[in-house]
Amino acid sequence: MKTSATARRITAAATAALALTAWPVLTPQGATAHAAVPSTLSLTIKNTSGRSEPLYIYDLGTLLTNASRPQGWADANGTFHQWPAGANPPAPAPDASIAGPANGQSMTIKIPRFSGRIYFSFGQKLVFKLATGGLVQPAVQNPSDPNRNILFNWSEYTLDDGGLYINSTQVDMFSAPYAVGVKNTAGTVKNTGHLKTGGYNGFFNALKGQPGGWGNLIQTRSDGTILRALSPAHGLETGALPASTMDDYVNRVWQKYSTSTLTVTPFENEPGNKFYGRVSGNTMNFTNSSGAFATSFQKPDADSIFGCHKLLDAPNDRVRGAISRTLCAGFNRSTLLTNSNQPDTSAADFYKDVVTNHYSRKIHAQMADGKAYGFAFDDVGHFESLVSDANPEQAYMTLDPFN
Incomplete structure (x- = not known):
């Protein structure tokens, strides 16, 4: 756990x-x-x-x-x-x-x-x-x-x-x-x-x-009853959303952190426990506060982001899992470009980019x-x-x- x-x-x-x-x-x-x-x-x-x-x-x-x-x-x-x-x-x-x-x-x-x-x-x-x-x-x-x-x-x-x-x-x-x-x-x-x-x-x-196919997540019955909206992760699975939905944002994140550092402080009760990410090619490498290698992530796709899995897998540990959950939140809420210190815990900063998890954005708004x-x-x-x-x-x- x-x-x-x-x-x-x-x-x-x-x-x-x-x-x-x-x-x-x-x-x-x-x-x-x-x-x-x-x-x-x-x-x-x-x-x-x-x-x-x-x-x-x-x-x-x-x-x-x-x-x-x-x-x-x-x-x-x-x-x-x-x-x-x-x-x-x-x-x-x-x-x-x-x-x-x-x-x-x-x-x-x-x-x-x-x-x-x-x-x-x-x-x-x-x-x-x-x-x-x-x-x-x-x-x-x-x-x-x-x-x-x-x-x-x-x-x-x-x-x-x-x-x-x-x-x-x-x-x-x-x-x-x-x-x-x-x-x-x-x-x-x-x-x-x-x-x-x-x-x-x-x-x-x-x-x-x-726009962008998000309305395709809605499932209805033949009598017109709205049954549900699938999550974007399932929307990718059914083809309701294109696989490229998050590509533009991911590309901009990768570009930003090829020349600057992403700082992740995953435990709110441990402010001194930090990890530092820099992009090299297709990989974001993280080091710990001592400069030692911690873990790395391949450039994620929309499925990995919306599902918080696959290329953003989060094992139950204090390094990779801790960093991954922070990245997952940052990608879904689109805060990684506007704040190089993550997690960003100010709701006013969430979902501001045109490329974001609009499903989650609209749920929170209601x-x-x-x-x-x-x-x-x-x-x-x-x-x-x-x-x-x-x-x-x-x-x-x-x-x-x-x-």
């Missing part, structure tokens, strides 16, 4: 259509046990969506109270059920759905000590299958995915000895609006994920109007608190839509109106 500010990053983009074993535990390394953390926690789901279709809830994940870390689902009482063996080709998974509250109603379920996801879908149950490697999750960037025409979304959470960590994520897609929250044993409530009034339509209208997971390392500088508490008493999920 990452030990930096990204310790609670949720790598949703890496998990679509993969086994549950790919899901990380979201709590920081070294977290200590708290007597107030229960074995199951009440999660109240409030449906203010304005939609009349049936609602289905799923709590899927890795059971953290068992050393073998079995994969499965929890029912409404928080009872764990392990997945049966998978097959090749994948076989239908057991029906793990929980009947959710109707519009205007609320219900409370129990969630166990999981690292996993809480899915919700409108109108239809989601299709899950079991492969030999584990659970196959929805991957709607694939036009033949059986969930392609279902309106759904999910939150990610970890409940363990360190407390509760729960987010609102758009790393894979922007879809049905919702917010998450937690109340601790002292009665303090924190929440995140609410859109501004008109923010749902505002986002899709803004994305449609963005969030009531400005927080979102528009890309995997959006927590650099604490701009992520995540709430946590070491002593949780109650969790919340509110399904918001589609306006």
Whole structure:
């Protein structure tokens, strides 16, 4: 588990259509046990969506109270059920759905000590299958995915000895609006994920109007219902966005740092721990404060930038991973040309270049608190839509109106 500010990053983009074993535990390394953390926690789901279709809830994940870390689902009482063996080709998974509250109603379920996801879908149950490697999750960037025409979304959470960590994520897609929250044993409530009034339509209208193919990220159903906007990483995969989307910005960054130095200070609590990058040919080489070689990165493409992977891979270490997450944030937010000291943690500096992650830019612009997971390392500088508490008493999920 990452030990930096990204310790609670949720790598949703890496998990679509993969086994549950790919899901990380979201709590920081070294977290200590708290007597107030229960074995199951009440999660109240409030449906203010304005939609009349049936609602289905799923709590899927890795059971953290068992050393073998079995994969499965929890029912409404928080009872764990392990997945049966998978097959090749994948076989239908057991029906793990929980009947959710109707519009205007609320219900409370129990969630166990999981690292996993809480899915919700409108109108239809989601299709899950079991492969030999584990659970196959929805991957709607694939036009033949059986969930392609279902309106759904999910939150990610970890409940363990360190407390509760729960987010609102758009790393894979922007879809049905919702917010998450937690109340601790002292009665303090924190929440995140609410859109501004008109923010749902505002986002899709803004994305449609963005030149360069960004409107192609939007997926609709045959009846005209807007289902979601894919993330730009998935947009590259489907051909909705051209592979050259970030080339101009990357070329300018490479040119700048062939004659100047990029300084990366990846740990906010360690201001003296710095790395220095200079470009030589196709490579940006980093040295540490002693002048010794630290790591190097090849010139990234849009896929590496939007996915924060491949040429910007971020292993769980204090050198390459720490630098990579900073570069990923700088490329997505387009701050690398305007500030040679990274990370830039001033939101006023973000997304100012004409070449940027417009998907993430437009999501943040519509969030009531400005927080979102528009890309995997959006927590650099604490701009992520995540709430946590070491002593949780109650969790919340509110399904918001589609306006």
